[in-house]
Amino acid sequence: MANLRIFFTTDIHGSERCFLKFVNAGRFYKANVLILGGDMTGKLIIPIVERNGTYLCELMNSQMTAGSKQELRNLEKRIRDSGYYPYLTTRGELDELRAAPEKQDRLFSQLMCESVKNWTTIAEERIRGTGIQCLISPGNDDRFDIDHIIPRSGYVRNPDGEILQLDGDHEIISLGYSNMTPWKCPRDISEDELAAKIETLTARIRDSQTCIFNMHCPPYNSGLDMAPQLDQRLTPVLAPGGAPVMIPVGSPSVRAAIDKYQPLLGLHGHIHESRATTKLGRTLCVNPGSEYSEGVLRGALVDINGNKIDDFLLTAG
Amino acid sequence: MTSTGELKAFARKASGLTRVVSAKDALTYNINSTGMAYALVYASFGAGIYLGLDLAGSILPVLLLNIPIALLYAYFSIAMPRTGGDYVWVSRSIHPVLGFMGSFMLSVVLISWAASCPAWTLQWGIAPILRGLSVVYNDPGLITLADQISSPIAVQVYGLISFIAVAFVIARGIKFVIKTQWVMFVIILVGLTAFIVTVVQAGPATFQQRFDSMSGTTMKQVISSAVSEGFWSEVTVSGIFLGMVYSFLNTVGFNFSVYYAGEVKDVRRTQFISIVGAIALFCFIMWAIYSTIYYGFGREFWHALSYIFNTGSASYTLPYPAFPQFLIIYFTTNPVVITLVGLSFALSAVVVQIVNPFIVTRSIFAWSFDRVVPTKLAELDRRYNSPYIALILVIILLMICQALWLYTNWLGYLSYGITGLFISVAIAGLAGVIFPYRRKAIFEASPAIVKGKIGSVPVISILGALTFIIAVFVIYATLMPAYIGTINPVYLAVLFLTYIAAIVIYAASAAYHKKRIPLELTFKEIPPE
Numbered sequence: 001m002a003n004l005r006i007f008f009t010t011d012i013h014g015s016e017r018c019f020l021k022f023v024n025a026g027r028f029y030k031a032n033v034l035i036l037g038g039d040m041t042g043k044l045i046i047p048i049v050e051r052n053g054t055y056l057c058e059l060m061n062s063q064m065t066a067g068s069k070q071e072l073r074n075l076e077k078r079i080r081d082s083g084y085y086p087y088l089t090t091r092g093e094l095d096e097l098r099a100a101p102e103k104q105d106r107l108f109s110q111l112m113c114e115s116v117k118n119w120t121t122i123a124e125e126r127i128r129g130t131g132i133q134c135l136i137s138p139g140n141d142d143r144f145d146i147d148h149i150i151p152r153s154g155y156v157r158n159p160d161g162e163i164l165q166l167d168g169d170h171e172i173i174s175l176g177y178s179n180m181t182p183w184k185c186p187r188d189i190s191e192d193e194l195a196a197k198i199e200t201l202t203a204r205i206r207d208s209q210t211c212i213f214n215m216h217c218p219p220y221n222s223g224l225d226m227a228p229q230l231d232q233r234l235t236p237v238l239a240p241g242g243a244p245v246m247i248p249v250g251s252p253s254v255r256a257a258i259d260k261y262q263p264l265l266g267l268h269g270h271i272h273e274s275r276a277t278t279k280l281g282r283t284l285c286v287n288p289g290s291e292y293s294e295g296v297l298r299g300a301l302v303d304i305n306g307n308k309i310d311d312f313l314l315t316a317g
Numbered sequence: 318m319t320s321t322g323e324l325k326a327f328a329r330k331a332s333g334l335t336r337v338v339s340a341k342d343a344l345t346y347n348i349n350s351t352g353m354a355y356a357l358v359y360a361s362f363g364a365g366i367y368l369g370l371d372l373a374g375s376i377l378p379v380l381l382l383n384i385p386i387a388l389l390y391a392y393f394s395i396a397m398p399r400t401g402g403d404y405v406w407v408s409r410s411i412h413p414v415l416g417f418m419g420s421f422m423l424s425v426v427l428i429s430w431a432a433s434c435p436a437w438t439l440q441w442g443i444a445p446i447l448r449g450l451s452v453v454y455n456d457p458g459l460i461t462l463a464d465q466i467s468s469p470i471a472v473q474v475y476g477l478i479s480f481i482a483v484a485f486v487i488a489r490g491i492k493f494v495i496k497t498q499w500v501m502f503v504i505i506l507v508g509l510t511a512f513i514v515t516v517v518q519a520g521p522a523t524f525q526q527r528f529d530s531m532s533g534t535t536m537k538q539v540i541s542s543a544v545s546e547g548f549w550s551e552v553t554v555s556g557i558f559l560g561m562v563y564s565f566l567n568t569v570g571f572n573f574s575v576y577y578a579g580e581v582k583d584v585r586r587t588q589f590i591s592i593v594g595a596i597a598l599f600c601f602i603m604w605a606i607y608s609t610i611y612y613g614f615g616r617e618f619w620h621a622l623s624y625i626f627n628t629g630s631a632s633y634t635l636p637y638p639a640f641p642q643f644l645i646i647y648f649t650t651n652p653v654v655i656t657l658v659g660l661s662f663a664l665s666a667v668v669v670q671i672v673n674p675f676i677v678t679r680s681i682f683a684w685s686f687d688r689v690v691p692t693k694l695a696e697l698d699r700r701y702n703s704p705y706i707a708l709i710l711v712i713i714l715l716m717i718c719q720a721l722w723l724y725t726n727w728l729g730y731l732s733y734g735i736t737g738l739f740i741s742v743a744i745a746g747l748a749g750v751i752f753p754y755r756r757k758a759i760f761e762a763s764p765a766i767v768k769g770k771i772g773s774v775p776v777i778s779i780l781g782a783l784t785f786i787i788a789v790f791v792i793y794a795t796l797m798p799a800y801i802g803t804i805n806p807v808y809l810a811v812l813f814l815t816y817i818a819a820i821v822i823y824a825a826s827a828a829y830h831k832k833r834i835p836l837e838l839t840f841k842e843i844p845p846e
Contacts, residue, residue, distance in 0.1 A: 017758065020846070021843040021844075024843050024844060024846075028843045029843075045327040047327070058325060060765065062765050097327065108327070275686075276695075276697065277686075277695070294397070294763070295758045295759060295762040297843060301834050311833030311834045312834065313830075313834040313836075313838060314687070314839070315840075317838075317840075317841060317842050
């Protein structure tokens with residue numbers, strides 16, 4: 001049986017630095033397969049306004065300036081590396097955007113799509129001819145607008161909602177949906193809907209012994225899904241001592257599927273602070289966590305030999 | 318000019334990372350980690366061992382020297398807010414093996430210290446309460462009871478029970494640990510306040526009158542015995558500098574929130590408040606205790622009594638150690654005050670008995686994550702999200718260490734543990750110096766406060782250099798003969814063997830994984846270009 005080395009990362013939330021590291025990870029780690037497990041789009045637009053030949057913006061509570069085109073390019077790069085979208089605009093447009101949330105929303109979609117398109121091009125250029133497969137799937141935070149931008153075939157592809165053959169022996173099923181979160185993200189759905197989508201995919205698996213589940217949402221109560229309990233205002237619920245109440249927030253449907261099919265490997269993300277690995281029966285489940293805002297790419301390297309996991313390592317590269 | 322408010326970013330509705338340990342929690346935890354009331358005992362050790370030391374006067378230099386260390390740890394924790402503390406920074410900035418060596422040494426020392434906590438609780442916390450109450454109620458049976466609970470077998474039995482209790486507390490997860498910390502913090506603070514208020518109110522005259530009439534000796538006799546055995550009371554510069562080592566020892570723990578930084582909310586604010594605040598507040602508490610001791614007992618008498626006690630002189634005739642919690646009886650017969658003062662010490666030992674293993678389980682968890690030790694050790698308890706296998710291992714090690722501490726002098730071989738801790742601090746200092754250059758991307762992505770520069774030199778590099786110099790000074794001072802009586806080459810060898818053991822473990826693990834996924838890939842940065 002063939003050997004596979006998989007590098008898996010997730011939740012980079014727009015950080016261009018993390019994405020560039022991701023596409024270089026194949027050669028760096030000698031991996032055959034690269035998987036980006038969802039939540040690739042950013043959460044903030046940083047407006048940059050030109051005033052008397054100087055470009056101004058606010059980044060991480062600090063006012064930043066760029067005095068030349070070159071400095072502007074450096075500033076934009078820095079914003080993108082941090083996971084945000086730079087947007088060069090005017091005072092007038094800024095006022096319009098502030099007044100019209102639907103325009104902000106359209107702008108987000110536009111910038112996300114431009115960014116994902118650019119990333120896909122970079123990935124194709126860097127991976128072409130290396131023999132490395134690169135799977136980039138959306139997560140619950142990612143809008144549906146980006147789905148058509150990543151090709152459905154080729155060496156850089158979007159595997160969401162499909163079963164792919166990685167080699168002669170190993171299949172991978174991918175699903176970016178998650179159970180409902182307090183933020184009601186684009187791909188948050190009910191447990192029943194999630195269970196139905198999982199069942200549709202798992203019903204077509206040839207051999208669960210060698211199959212990989214690439215599911216953005218971690219299995220419920222697995223140690224990969226511990227997050228602070230939040231109240232209606234989305235602030236953490238505190239115990240009498242002032243400490244947060246941590247609860248499992250993963251999906252029971254994902255858990256049930258893993259318990260039932262016992263795949264070789266479960267690749268998950270979604271809960272940044274729950275970096276962990278665990279064994280559910282014979283299945284190794286991994287959540288590498290996320291450190292995207294610091295430009296650190298957290299990932300998992302997994303060596304697969306047939307129907308066995310030879311070795312694995314959580315990385316912070 | 319466009320105002321900052323007008324340039325505010327647009328945010329969309331998206332899931333968010335939520336960090337959750339508050340500044341108040343972390344501050345309490347850090348102050349507790351120092352073993353607050355241990356200052357009572359260190360007042361005796363410092364005064365007895367370092368002639369020429371001014372305890373209260375040493376606090377300001379201790380605070381000043383700790384500030385660069387506190388700032389470095391806070392800066393690093395803000396730049397890399399991850400559970401594991403200096404293990405993570407050193408591994409990323411220099412090399413994983415150095416990170417592991419420092420973390421391994423810290424764990425060995427913390428376990429050996431925690432192993433002695435049950436004895437400290439009973440012998441130096443509960444026993445003085447019973448002895449004090451025996452005077453108050455004229456009941457000699459309480460002295461017998463104090464002696465009985467101080468026996469090795471009683472300490473061992475209590476130790477075994479309390480270690481299981483500690484496992485229970487840690488197994489319930491960080492929120493339960495912090496809750497217990499809060500309760501004990503309040504009681505310890507009340508006990509220390511009771512001590513200060515009582516001593517100040519009663520004053521030195523009351524002490525002299527009661528000590529001379531009740532103790533079987535007199536203050537004058539104690540001083541003259543000490544002087545005849547080589548004691549002098551003048552303050553010297555060398556005495557202050559070397560004596561500061563004990564005050565440094567007492568401050569270990571003020572930065573422990575870095576070891577669970579991954580769970581800290583608003584890390585920039587929290588780590589500054591909790592680390593810098595803890596060292597400042599704790600130094601104030603130490604200063605208040607030492608000043609109170611000097612006022613109540615008189616500096617010359619306190620140093621003379623401590624001298625004959627710590628040198629094992631035959632002229633020390635008191636039936637208990639020269640610690641303030643035993644001597645409080647000469648200031649008051651109020652049973653509540655006597656109980657509170659003893660309890661503050663007993664609970665400080667209990668706090669350390671919880672905090673130290675907690676930090677060690679976190680460290681083992683981090684090593685296991687990086688596969689330096691078997692991944693089984695990172696297995697979590699589903700209900701409380703606690704690394705239960707690492708915890709079981711730590712509790713077993715504690716029980717073994719406690720037996721060694723009680724029945725052998727093997728833990729004496731770790732007398733240079735504090736030296737080891739400051740070697741680790743020195744390594745963290747070096748990591749601070751090179752961090753902005755070796756991990757430029759992380760440095761550049763850090764909040765503005767971390768990226769500050771003086772001229773062209775990053776502040777964190779300056780803090781790293783200062784930390785390194787201070788740590789080297791402490792290392793030197795702990796190796797001075799006065800620290801443990803003499804430079805013992807065997808003890809020194811044990812210190813280095815501990816590092817060798819860490820290197821062997823790392824090398825064995827690296828060799829095991831070499832044909833699979835090499836360990837050094839853990840923190841190796843992928844070039845983005």
